[in-house]
Amino acid sequence: MSSAAAPWLTLDAVDLGHGDQVVLPRLSLSLQRGERVALLGPSGAGKSTLLAGLRARLDDEVAWCPQHHGLVLGLAVYHNIYMGRLTEHSAVANLWNLVRPLRRPWQEVGELCARLGIQDLMRRPVARLSGGQRQRTAIGRALYQQRPVFLGDEPVASVDPHQALRLLALIDDTHDTCVIALHQRELALSHFDRVLGLRDGQLVLDAPAAELGLADLDALYPEARPPSDVEDSARPSPMPSMPCYRGQA
Numbered sequence: 001m002s003s004a005a006a007p008w009l010t011l012d013a014v015d016l017g018h019g020d021q022v023v024l025p026r027l028s029l030s031l032q033r034g035e036r037v038a039l040l041g042p043s044g045a046g047k048s049t050l051l052a053g054l055r056a057r058l059d060d061e062v063a064w065c066p067q068h069h070g071l072v073l074g075l076a077v078y079h080n081i082y083m084g085r086l087t088e089h090s091a092v093a094n095l096w097n098l099v100r101p102l103r104r105p106w107q108e109v110g111e112l113c114a115r116l117g118i119q120d121l122m123r124r125p126v127a128r129l130s131g132g133q134r135q136r137t138a139i140g141r142a143l144y145q146q147r148p149v150f151l152g153d154e155p156v157a158s159v160d161p162h163q164a165l166r167l168l169a170l171i172d173d174t175h176d177t178c179v180i181a182l183h184q185r186e187l188a189l190s191h192f193d194r195v196l197g198l199r200d201g202q203l204v205l206d207a208p209a210a211e212l213g214l215a216d217l218d219a220l221y222p223e224a225r226p227p228s229d230v231e232d233s234a235r236p237s238p239m240p241s242m243p244c245y246r247g248q249a
Helices: 047-061 077-088 091-099 103-116 131-144 161-174 185-191 214-218 227-231
Strands: 009-018 021-031 036-040 062-065 149-153 177-181 194-199 202-208
Touching (some): 021 202, 036 047, 036 185, 047 149, 047 177, 047 194, 077 091, 103 161, 131 149, 149 161, 185 214, 202 214
Parallel strands (some): 036 177, 036 194, 149 177
């Protein structure tokens, strides 16, 4: 990725929010095509607002995986993933698919479910899934859209670290650009190219992941630090022993 390349998407002093409520005032940010961007910050910092703003601007380029999954609990895993490309089929075909799955989508979703490790759950209603299984189903629906950009609001929050790495690798394999909100600081350092940090409605961190350590990310969450850490905040923090390059766990 060349630093001299023209930005793919630029926000220049843009107010982002909900209706009349501005959550991220005068936000300036540039993104490059091909980046893997981790979005960090405490709850309420504006991560979901930023993702919504990016989604509105990128429109049909985006495969979207929301924080609360947005799944239809009464429908099977297959049908929920199929809905990622619902508009590609006629209303009659979609109705028929509810009763008898269409051959080609069934095969396509089956192959995707195998990669997600939920191939045995395709006929199971989402209401009967665990939190991690629902998360993989939501990711599957986003992947099934086959769009170049993946935006995810904590898409790996309900799975173990090993599974999170597998899912992020799958997202990498199927999208050329991604912006993903998460709370796992180690993943932000080891798997992503760049880290954006939000706090109190401001972008307070924007740096290559390889140049950051856990102490840099801890600064985004000062309320979680014990008093002893606050007193010792001036001391240099050791770099983590884990590698800080995307794709290495």
